[in-house]
Amino acid sequence: MEEKKTTKCGGGFLAFVLGFLLSVVAGWVVFPGLLYSELDQPIQFSHKIHTEDQGLTCDSCHFFREDGSYQGMPTNEQCTGCHSDVIGQTPAEAKYVQEYVQKNKEVPWRNYQYQPDNVLFSHKAHEPFECTECHLDVAKADKAPKYYENKLSGYSKQTMKMWQCERCHAENGVSNACHVCHK
Amino acid sequence: MGLDRRAFIKFVVGGAAGTLFTPIPWKLADDASIWSQNWSWIPRLKYGALTADATYSKLCPAGCAVKVKKVAGIAYGVEGNSANELSKGGVCPLCATGSQMLRSPSRVAGPMKKDGDKFKPISWDEAEALLADKLKGLKGQDGKVAAISGDLSGTANEVLSGFLAGLGSKSYYYMPTDQTAMAKAWNGVMGGSGQIGYDLEEADLILCIGADIMDAFGPVVRNQKAFAAKRPMEGDKTLTLVYAGPVRNRTAAVADKWVAVRPDGAAAFAMGLVNLLVKSGKSASLGGFSDFADLAAKFGPEAVAKLSGVNPEALKDVAKALLVAKNPVIVVGSESGQGAGVALSAAGVTLNAMLGSLNVLPEFPKAVASAPDRAGLLAKDLVGWLAAVDAGKAPAPEVLFVYEANPAYSLPQAGNMAKTLRKAGMLVSFSTFMDETAAMADLVLPAPHPFERLDDAQSPYGLGKATYALATAVVAPEKDCKGTPDFILGLSGKLGVDLGFGAFEDVLKAKVEAIGADWDALAGGAVHVSDKKGSAQASLDAGAMSKALAGIKGEGLVLIAQAHLNIGTGKLATPPLNLPTIRETELYGKDVFVQMCAATAKSLGLSEGAKVKLAAGGADISARVNLSEGVMPGVVAAPLGLGRTAWDPYTKGKGDNVCKILAVSAEPGTGLSVWAGSAVSVAKM
């Protein structure tokens, strides 16, 4: 009777610790892997070829329009300036021309800095800053980085969260009023 | 020892406790709330360059000069084109949702042929072949082929009417509007030429007799602009607006004075003014004026009071105001923009002539030489013709084209009219939307949405100057549709009817050429305005007028149909985004409301919300009563545009169609079909 009880307690305690440790491991090691899905860009775009080899500058494709809005990712309208037909040897380009230019479809580029519709971001207002302060530095990259999508929220893992925007605004003495960034 | 119950429980408890020290619960709570702002079933927005392309939107009767707003090339909105002198940056409630209507659930997907009681899609070529085949045999026989057009300003009419003429048929009719009565009066009875205009921009006093210029008469947006321009918030107004009509409608709401006039007594009221002006020495340089003045003498203030319910003092006040004004303009018409008689129109012309404000616009030269004259066609009486067909007095057409019109729904005594239309051997509808007429047609050949088509507008009725505007296709067609004039040109080629053009664009280019305007400027949204004046030569027919005026009784319960632009028009059911603009005192659930003042309700033994049956012309509708002191005693007002039987679930079966009980009668002396202020009986249900 006595002895039985103790073993019970002992076993029970061990069970407790076991459960505790298991969940901690699961939470810190397994969970993050499960939460995000690793994705590639629809086209393996090489900034390196365009910048270093072809000598394009950033604003050849990413530019401001007359009304102060920002082009962001180029559309076929810009790309077909050169790629109306295959001009290089890379399979990526061939794929682009066949699947998008010829089918007259826009490329569904994945935006590492994806923000939802309720966020209003003015590139014009942030012009003085280096692009790389918010964006991945891909200017010389030969390969598009992996894109990690949150399975639940649909957000990009690499994008900014609200607190980061707020911190920067606070540091620069810019208003953190809701409507400054929301629509 | 095995894992017994207690140990297992402890294991679970431990697990739960441990989880709290991991990101799992916190991260999930956060992501879940983020998920709730990006639900997959909530539409995402498109981004890209914002552009706006100018065109002329003919969704509303007179049309609005608009710019179609696009994002990344996709139309999503509309803004006014302030460069355009027609609507000066204003937009009506229908054109404001033009971009949404591009993707309206009511749009016809492509050419269709009636097959039993269903439609079966066919190709444009099949449609053309089918029609060519049918028409071949009818060539050269008058009355076998007929057409009804609801577009009163487009050159497309020249193509269609020219085509009919080529087939040897004169049966080309316009849908009835205030312009019909005016054309019948001015171009018909009075033998004038050109088109009557109203220079509201220059007026310092506008007297509207019946005509609801802020909601139903002519180019509403331009009327609103002309009014607003002289009503600055800073400084004093330089325009007085007087409304004479049975209902305190939207025009009366902003008017300086509302004179309650029975709809059936409007002509008497006008004649009363003629009489008072004559008394104070005014006259008009119109043939037969003296006889007319004598006739007017019969309409002394007391007589007018009997016929129109206006007290003599009020009448005298209006006359005084007209006399002191520098540029008074009188606008006559019916509250609903249709069904008025020649008497009222002629009296209106005379009043303007007496006050030196008679304004005649010249017709623009035709592009299609073989097409009949516009003025002549405008004066034709569609309702009269259909009545004759119904009575067997006129032959039913073998083929009936319906262009930009919805006669099955929007003609007076709509029930009968729809029946008569069915008598046509083959009913062909060129409608953008699946309206009531298209639904009963044998052939539906969808016309492009106004933003998808090439079109034009010459001097929409109500303007003060001869004006020409061009509409260009600013978006690619959403459906398999084809410009009606282009289709007709193709068809005429097949039938060996030579209209002198192969494509509608060439027709318009010729038109613009003939007018002496600049195509590129017009295509860019500019409008061509001509200062040329037409001849004011005309003569009054006192005889016909006295007969017409003798018909006025000025007693009994009469019905006023109110055309509210926001609710839609005969050929455009309420767009989804306009539904919230319909008041709950106009439509609630499936009940349409008719407005009457407490006195009228009392005399009928009715109270607020009572369910009633309104009957006239052998038809009836059911409605509910809404008490409004804005309706004069002896008058019942009901909104047009409800009670759709086709279209989409947004409008279908909501309320009842007032057109059904607009009782038609022939105006004595002129024979024109009239129904403004027709008698109605109201019974409790």
Added chain:
Amino acid sequence: MDSKLFPEGLERCSLGKFLGWLAFIGLGLAWGAYAAGIIFWKGIGVTGLDNYFGFGLWITFDLAVIALGAGAFFTGFLKYILKIDQLKNIINLTVIVGFICYSGAMLVLTLDIGQPIRAWFGYWHPNVHSMLTEVIFCITCYCMVLVIEYLPLILEQKQLNKIPFLHHLAHQMHVHMALFAGIGTFLSTFHQGSLGGMYGVLFGRPYAFREGFFIWPWTFFLFVLSAVGSGPVFTVLVCTFMEKLTGRKLVDFKVKALMGKIAGTMLTVYMFFKLLDTWAWATDVLPRMGLTFDQMFWGTVYGKWMLWTELFLCGVIPAIMLITPAIRNRPALLYLAAILDCLGIVINRYVFTVQTIALPVMPFDKWYVYVPNWAEWAPSVMIIAYGFLVMSLSYRYLPVFPQEKALNSK
């Protein structure tokens, strides 16, 4: 069969009979659960609420049960802080009733908000100016306190109590119960008050708004007072109802009368201030907004009769009945007074919720009538059923009523 789980030396009905009773309760739960399911799936568009009546049956229900649940903290306050020992005979019941009311209210709130997934924003992104924030925090905290107060009672269950650890735990908690009672009192006073404040600060809503002096402390304390003026007698009613149901005496009538006396005193104080407040509102606050007392009422639904019923039939009268010993000590009259009292408070919460927002403020605006639909009734019924469930189980297996044995020994 489950008799060895019963409280020491007490008899209960047969298990079969009990299960039958639970099944009956289950019906109510099932109906509510079905409605809740649809609401979570399709959104609260399925309710009778609309843009005029953003608040309706649910908020009224919450405010009412929270007021009626106030017996818990106030009795606890009197028992542990003011050491009125007699109350020990009913204190357990008040705790359970309080727990049911508060947990139930929170359940309804999660249904009521449009985005339940974001419910936790209330704690993470609080707006310190909002009375509602204060309510959210206090209610949650106090609900925890109630759990802590309820726990020892559960641990005293015959079998559980055999486990030494739990036995000692329960004992220790009892020792420190005064502390929790204190915290509870503090928290409750606050959120009962801020619930009043919630309406008092609506300066765009003349029906509820109390300018300056009248926001603080008037509506604040009026709500506190009305709560403590009704909570205790509500517990008495629950207790009496259980006695009728079980056919056993559970609490000595003297205790009930005492509760009545306490509530009565509080109600009297409340009515004094409430009448004062109403008078000041009608003769001073309204005229300054250009409104008359008569304009606050419309037709039958929003008629004056409701106000008079609240103030006199269900206010002044029960107050008098409860403070008059001769009446108070007659069971039938005590219960009648209690019922009127509770009814008055419910009416008060209703008009503050619905009539406040029904009143057209813009002169060209109009009155609309609000009718809750099944999707609102069902969850409310579910909460009541849930209350019955908790109460039934507690009564059957826990030593809720110290006097029960003595009172029922033949």
Added chain:
Amino acid sequence: MQAKEFKIRWGMVIDVDKCTGCGACMVACQVENNIAPATPEMDAWAGVTHDASNKLRTLTWMLVYEINNKKAFPEYEAAYMPRPCMQCSSPACVPVCPVVATDKNEEGGIVSQVYPRCIGCRYCMAACPYHARYFNWFDPTWPTGMDKGLSPSTSVRPRGVVEKCNFCHTRFQQAKDKARQNGGDPNNLPDGAYVTACAEVCPTGAIVFGDLNNPEHKVHELAHSKHAFRLLEKLGLGPQVYYYSKREWVHRLGDNYLPNEKKA
């Protein structure tokens, strides 16, 4: 509630004597702000039905009221009163929000409503006497295909959150960007550089929009006219929307007055 001070105060002056009640502003507003039409066909089995004629369930950020002088024929007069959000100087709705989903903190004084923060408690709706706030009772549904042409200006709101007029706030941001691009001063926009959709579309120009604080802007002077008034001024919410009328009875309908009371 201490009213915040702003250098810029966007506001409207609405000429009631010019408004013909045509409803174009209501339509333009829905287009600009992606307000989905009331879809009649929903899950009726679950009690989900949406009828546009039930005005207590429709979303009308801009709503045109029909008002009258409450007299019998023939003295009867009527007018139309467009009602956007008043963007009050000391809003009743802001202090009550438990989660700071609505605030008046941005230069320009527009009362913001942030949909992803709103939990849908509807306390703000209970607080607003103008009925300017609306709740998304259903997920927005457009007729098939119509959601392909949505405005980029306003995010589509899910069900369960409160929304309201924000003076087409995105146009303000766009105007500022345009100014930055063309070397203008984003914090001192010229009159007309930023107008709301309703003001833009209005056929009679009855809605005038601009910066109430800026003498260069038309509204500045108009708001001070003796014919200008604000709705429910006595409540002290201090709307940034002014109404304008030369008709006494219209003024009296702008606030509550005791029978014998004279208008201030």
